[in-house]
Amino acid sequence: MISTYPFVSGKYLIGGNWFEAAKKTNVINPANINEIVGEVALCSASDVDHAITTAEKAYESWSRSDIEERASTMHLAAEEIKALVEENVTLLVRENGKVLVEAKKDLLRCVDIMHEAADELLEWWKPEVLPGNQKVQIRKRARGVTAVISPWNSPMILTFKRVIPAVLTGNTVVVKPATNCPLTIMSFLKVVASYFPAGVINVVTGSGSVIGEALCSDPRVKTIAFVGSTETGKEIMRAASGTVKKLYMELGGNDAAIILRDANLDEDSIKRLRFGVLRAAGQVCSAIKRIYVHESRYEEVVEKLKKEFQRIRIGNGIQPDVEMGPLNNKSQYDYVKGLIERAAGSGATIISVGVQIDPESWDQGYFILPTIITGADQNSEIVRAEQFGPVIPILPFSDLDEAVQLANDSEFGLRASVWTEDEELAIQLAEQLEAGAVFHNNHTVFQDLHLDFPGLKESGLSREVRHCGLEYFADSYGFAN
Template identity: 40%
Template sequence: MTQTSTSATAPTALPYLDGDVPLGTIPSADLLPVRNPANRDEVVGTVALGSADHVDRALDLAVAAAPGWAALTATARADLLRSAADALDRHDPAARAVLLTREHGKVRWESTLDVGGAAAILRYYAGLAAEFDAEVDHRNAAGTARFRRRPLGVTAVIVPWNYPVYLASLMLVPALLAGNPVVVKPSEVTPLALTETLRILAAALPPGVVTVVPGTGSVAGTALTTDRRVRAVLFTGSTATGRTIMAAAAPTLKRLGLELGGNDPALVLESAMIDDRLIDELVRGTFTSSGQVCYSVKRIYVHRSRYAELVTAYTEAADALVVGDGRDPETTIGPLTTRSQYDRVRALVAEARRHGARVRTVGRRGTTAHWERGNFLLPTVVTDAPHDIALVTEEQFGPTVPILPFDTDDEAVALANGTDYGLAASVWSADASHADTVARRIEAGSVFVNAHRLGASDLAMPFGGAKQSGLGRRHGFVAVEECSELQTIAHVVNPASLPGPTVAAPPTRPSPSGRKEQ
């Protein structure tokens, strides 16, 4: 028998404005169940698939809110953002973390980090307000000019399912500080904890500054990316979807911020010290969130002289992982969030086997009673794999990793750079100079040395992709800059200093009356 959630308070992700006011009535046919990936029989809540009409009405509200929000100084906006952070802290973030674990599958510490990130990001960007408000004066022979930043206008934020609250906040908050009202489209896969978070945030801000329209990419996403009232689109997700958004936004020349897929390499150099710390960091960097992190380790390249040593130590460490329900304290990694991703990872591993790769299954099952009803996959470590199979060349987004040898630094760099991706990478060495020399040759937006996991890129460090891993940068003040545009106000008090000859006075000509006219 199919089990469903019977709680009268099971959350529904509805299109919202101003905190608690729904954007219209949603027909029941447009409600989609949100299921627990640890037990697909369990319905955690429902998501209303917002229509193009909901997007239209949300944009009306955002357009109406835009002048008032832009007229505030960033310092005044920052005060409201801090108040919103306080409100998020008061409204039971622990409960939202439990909700996120149920809809996503990730373990509790990750959900706590994800949900708690919203308040932390609000406070961080509030601290950058003075930098936004600062204006630069310029003088020349013609007069004076002032350079200032101004908002772009209504901004659409399209959120992925893997770290929904944290990644939404990284896009949303810089846009708010810069003076833009924002319409957010959560993923229909994990909309519940994010929508609850955004309801609290919206209630702490002026009406219409934040609106939420959950829905599918093909309907709500398309409506946002094609509407000419939207001046910027911020998106985190797959490269394929990024291309679709770029094409949809082209006719109206929207500003784009795209953080896209990654096939992130870790290079373990001959000069590395393969000790417990290195192994622990690499295992964390690979398998956190079951590998469903945009910049987690996807490929490991090891100098041939250290290859056997690393494979043995890494496999033994990964064998301690426990796969199960994210609510279970013994669980190390949870299930895959979607069944389609579960099927894809299994297919990638099967293809590797067919091409002669050695696949080691590691870790153990937790005590969950619903193993067969969950999207659970034990981790796999893959060796002896050809370099051209999909497991190596594509982003897996799951608990599997190929480990491959190299002979020289040149070969390692060529292998690392040999895909269309360039989000992140890491270099591992006991020689800081050696590591830095190699890191500078890697085509990636971020290269970490002796680390490669959540937290390695903090909020002050610009983050984004090279090549087909995206456009623009998140984190730091650069994210605020990308949500605004420069304006120059020039006061010309000495036109004579400008180039070009003076235009002569027009010649006089006789009037019909015989008088001369100018």
């Protein structure tokens, strides 16, 4: 179908109405910084207060709505969203920088989470009777107003994986998208919100410091779902502590891949390794950010990964033959460039390779070639920092104890991977690695949207997901007689 819902630019959504903000700023294309993709409203603290007030009012009736009706309505909304994917995929590429294939996959996964969470809701919501002499039931109920604060790196799926279960479990939401790329989220949430009562889904945009502070400190907000940096997560925890809110936080990562002496380094394995490093130009919390290789295979890994990086086609993601796009914004571009320059200044070897699709316009976007760094040590900035870009330090190790010690030597603990032909050994190492999930001969995401696992240490605050995230947005309580 041809959508009658063009994307909303420069406005914000409260109670089913779109409002003009007093101030706006431009959303630019990171592949061509001279191109303005749209505008984003810079909401004020009073706008946030209006959104929370509206959401709180809508909660009174929405939390008592019929479960089956919620699920069926979500299925209907999902089908209309599915029809909008093709016409919105280029918008996501233009504001985010992803390549077409990655952008389309993100949008389709939004549709999937709507259907799967709606299906999961009906069985999961049923009371559970516990064994024992006294009849005790575990029942669920909604919490109230939920704040969803989304990142710029994978804005669509990371927003929908929080908004959809929150709404299905009877909460109302106030969504704060990243200012760098809010337009596709606005386009999709405009449609989803139209299927539900006014005030169930509200969207405010603008400064993280203004909106985040207002959302996190307001006592009417009962749950905060945040994806972003660990430092921002700490600020949110401080702001939320006054009212002891429920926090669902996916924070930073510095994922280690450990390649053992017996690892299969055939063409497919190297491709999986490359994808683990360069997916979304490395702008993924759970991307590989450090590689530790047994010393007997070190030169082989460096050479094979270099050859794999050499063929990667980098450019504007709107072109179908491009395999890696730009970084999303100038701040991140400057940060990653600085990491590389400082690593070079400290004596490390920099190997930057790849195919520039359009060399003439290279400097008009936030492009960085895939970069391998050798000769860095464990305490160097490039190894300890979360690079969040297409750059990977590779370090040798001599024995397994050393490999585990090096991998665990980080304040982060999001994901890790072990590359070996010995699955039992991989399991033994996984038990020692301080990570929320460990992959064997791969470093990817969970394909089943029902599942997710929290990061350890400073990489997150939550528990494992088995029901599309519904668990995060409802309270369980006991009923006994």
